[in-house]
Amino acid sequence: MKAAVLSFPGSNCDQDLLWATRLVAGATAELVPASARTLTGFDVVMIPGGFSYGDYLCSGAIASLAPIMAAVQRFAAAGGYIIGICNGFQILTAAGLLPGALQSNAQLDFVCAPAPLTVVNNSTAFTNAYADGAQITLPIAHGEGNYYADADTLASLERHHQVVFRYQHNPNGSAHDIAGITNRAGNVLGMMPHPERAVEAILGGTDGLGVFTSLLTATKEAAYAGR
Numbered sequence: 001m002k003a004a005v006l007s008f009p010g011s012n013c014d015q016d017l018l019w020a021t022r023l024v025a026g027a028t029a030e031l032v033p034a035s036a037r038t039l040t041g042f043d044v045v046m047i048p049g050g051f052s053y054g055d056y057l058c059s060g061a062i063a064s065l066a067p068i069m070a071a072v073q074r075f076a077a078a079g080g081y082i083i084g085i086c087n088g089f090q091i092l093t094a095a096g097l098l099p100g101a102l103q104s105n106a107q108l109d110f111v112c113a114p115a116p117l118t119v120v121n122n123s124t125a126f127t128n129a130y131a132d133g134a135q136i137t138l139p140i141a142h143g144e145g146n147y148y149a150d151a152d153t154l155a156s157l158e159r160h161h162q163v164v165f166r167y168q169h170n171p172n173g174s175a176h177d178i179a180g181i182t183n184r185a186g187n188v189l190g191m192m193p194h195p196e197r198a199v200e201a202i203l204g205g206t207d208g209l210g211v212f213t214s215l216l217t218a219t220k221e222a223a224y225a226g227r
């Protein structure tokens with residue numbers, strides 16, 4: 001697995017994502033700046049957390065128009081695996097690669113805390129290493145994590161098992177306690193919690209490691225299948 005970790009002006013979790021990915025034997029990762037125009041040679045794209053372009057207009061809005069995003073759109077259309085974490089999730093919704101939007105937290109405060117989650121779909125490229133219904137804890141750190149979508153979109157997400165992570169105690173007002181979703185095809189995931197901040201005991205836990213090992217398995221399977 002060779003992951004591209006995108007870096008926008010204001011990204012602040014790109015180095016953490018490189019570190020977390022490189023902990024997994026068999027995985028490599030390289031930084032790709034927002035000004036790049038190609039993703040050739042990569043089989044996973046990771047969009048990190050942070051405050052891209054200062055969260056001006058609204059979080060993710062300006063990053064969704066950066067030069068690299070045309071290549072990200074092509075990568076998604078070709079079925080490549082894309083994970084957006086926190087600001088990465090915000091960028092993916094702003095780019096139209098995931099439905100809905102991330103609004104300001106209901107309480108209007110930045111929230112930074114360990115968040116107990118349930119893995120509600122372990123049949124994805126991003127969660128196959130977890131047991132069905134696994135209860136895990138990952139850190140959250142965001143001001144705009146309140147997932148919103150209209151009623152029809154929420155019903156469709158539920159019907160097609162696109163909700164992947166749910167909060168056990170809703171920290172921000174997210175509809176349906178949603179902490180992470182995929183697109184309909186299942187190759188694009190957005191999540192507000194930070195798996196890359198929970199990959200070593202010294203960080204307080206290793207519950208996030210499964211996201212990276214899941215992607216390793218998925219990319220191997222795609223390679224065997226000739227995809």
Ligand SMILES: NC(=O)CC[C@H](N)C(=O)O
Nearest residue numbers: 049050086087142143144
């Ligand atoms: N850690 C993050 O990526 C969160 C930053 C994000 N722009 C916010 O909602 O506050």
